[in-house]
Amino acid sequence: MLLNLSDLSDESLQSQIIRLVRAKILAGDIDAHTSLPSIRNLARQNQVSVITVQRAYEGLIREGLIHSRRGKGFFVSDLHDRTKREMALERFLEKLDPLIDMAVDEGLSLEEVSQTILTYLREKESNGGKRV
């Protein structure tokens, strides 16, 4: 599993790994009960220390997305598709909320914020799935 990690990013390696693996799980790219790459394999493939992967997996355990079996490996937890979707939405709103508060504190109105988001999403939609 190649993760395209960046050493330069502000985001720590651990949380990059968490974010990318979490995405694969929530998006349904990895089925429940199937084993994740061992920490050594993932570490080797992505040029990262074993501990770093371990810490990342620990984070995913705390989120309830995976679990470990000593000597066997890490496995994806069994979650309903609907639960996954709700987790994704909840995470999104949890991160969006302080952003909106900040914008309002900086003098923008909710109306203004709303408009901005809509035009932005429309722009994004027309651009397809392009990433910079």
Added chain:
Amino acid sequence: MLLNLSDLSDESLQSQIIRLVRAKILAGDIDAHTSLPSIRNLARQNQVSVITVQRAYEGLIREGLIHSRRGKGFFVSDLHDRTKREMALERFLEKLDPLIDMAVDEGLSLEEVSQTILTYLREKESNGGKRV
């Protein structure tokens, strides 16, 4: 200037100060050319070290919001209201973008995200300016 800083927050003291002072400036609560509290005063009032305030002010200098005069103090830069508004919007979108990407990576559609945001904003609007 009392800032209501939290020692427990994940956010560092420096960036809390940056965020709160930036908000006051962009919202127009502090006029241009007026002096900010001295680092010692702000530090004393908010039970924080001088260096912490200093680092925060340095951050605001890098953002072009304030400037310093040795022996005199820190002063708010002269920016048009429109510029301030654009800065706030730009900052907001810059932070929103990766959130949306993450949501999409986690299997949500742009349509779904859009709907969620709208209902959320409507909820927020009806609640007035209440903060949890």
Added chain:
DNA sequence: ATACTGTACATATGTAATATACACAGTAAT
């Protein structure tokens, strides 16, 4: 001179990253 300002330095603490050693689970060979 005094009392305010910003600046610079040396130090402690916490977090992230690493390598290395340890402990458990399964499998193949004797």
Added chain:
DNA sequence: ATTACTGTGTATATTACATATGTACAGTAT
């Protein structure tokens, strides 16, 4: 069955960096 081996997760010690602090230095005004 016992052993040895190779895979797995876990724990420890170290290093590097960012954050936060106190204290000393330098400019400005009265």
